Amino acid sequence: MSELRQEAEAIAEQFSDHLAVDADEIEERLETLVDEYRVPVDEARRSVTNSYLEDAGMERDELGRGGSESVLVNDIDEDEQWVDLRVKLVDLWEPRSDSISQVGLVGDESGTIKFVAFKTSELPELTEGQAYELSNVVTDEYEGSYSVKLNRTTQITEIDEEIEVGDNADTVEGALVDIQSGSGLIKRCPEDDCTRVLQNGRCSEHGEVEGEFDLRIKGVLDDGETVTEVIFDREATEKLTGMGLEEAKDMAMDALDTTVVAEEMGDDVLGRYYRVTGPTFGRYVLVDEMEDPGTVDVETALIEARSI
């Protein structure tokens, strides 16, 4: 099949719900533009598509992309993709612009993602807690965070299904190249519902407080291409370092200094490779599970390196 024939059939498919056009006619129009007038194929496709849009009295965004892909929200990692989702509406937020009809969070078993619906799309309102099939939504990216935009062509179907919303768990592997300040033996604010870490005995919300000891490590995993900040809570820190809270307190007491704890931990963990899994929270991965990647399979590594 020629390239133009393929383009023609793709265009015919897009309009199949709206207009009676056949691929032969479209192919002829494309040929005229491309062969006679030397218009590039992209431009020819655009021009022909636009003329049919006009015939049908449609806007460009009403045009289906024909078979968008069904994905999990935590797998969305590309801008401007047309996708289908099966999600529960987790949270609705106050729209900050008059052009927005609804904004909030939708989620599936992989995690949650922000969604936006615009007034101009004239879509039915979504209800919190309800599960939906959303087909033909478009992905969007802003400073590394992804969201989805509903649009005029989005099909919204209520589904009678309980969706367990996941926590955007990620797995990261790399060498632990840094332990950041605020690691080791720390003190947290004891006020109800406040777990802020104290700086020089002060909570940024409650001022000078007594403080309760805790352990954590804020670390950086680096695989030579990307860096990921990870947080080990007390349990994960104990597992990682083998040092418990009491031992850490004794150590700090002996040294009359809490920073020795983070230094001691650094000796045990810096420069080692780890693979961790956990939910992402802002720019941090909160470590739920951790493993030592163990001995490298040199033979496989060699085969892989030779094939690059």
Place this chain on the structure above:
Amino acid sequence: MSQSAPTREVARRVFASEFNDAAFTFTESDDERAPVYALLPTGESSNRVFFVGTLTEKDDVGEDAEYWRGRIVDPTGTFFVYAGQYQPEAASKLRDLEPPAYVAVVGKPRTYETDDGTVRVSVRPESITEVDAATRDRWVAETARRTVERVAAFDDEGNEYARMAREEYDLDPQTYKDAALSALADLDENDGDELAGDGAASDDPASDESDPAGTPEL
């Protein structure tokens, strides 16, 4: 994941033979505090490195204050690491460690021009920790892969750092790929159980008595 500025610089994986050739440094902006990058000859910028090797020697080369120099050997050559009063933790590590030992180092590339105009490349460590053979092997495998990947991308259109490397160096990236693959192949043969010290160091042109990294000004 969202990246909030300023982002942390990634630690490049590079073998000693390539690192020691990375004598050209540059910044990406005119800002006084703009980070300084060493240009890797395989076409990548490097503001930080991570490597694992065998500490074979350590000396206090300081005149007034302590200034520790460590020689850390990988399958291709020797990294020179310098730590003084501004790197107190790394300096005390070098003081305490007994060679030979496997060590992991996170640090910044530093260049120093000798009296005869030769530029030496060394590492200013952020951290030094003693590690095991499995960690060393994983690093060699990882670094071989990263090196081969950089060489594979060297001729890519729009590879800005490769273009810069062509302009600034007269070095064939293929040699680093060959060195990387043979480092990995050796690991396969030796199964990586014993310390990599002597055998690897004796092939190393930098292992004679002179100090090819020079001693940076204190």
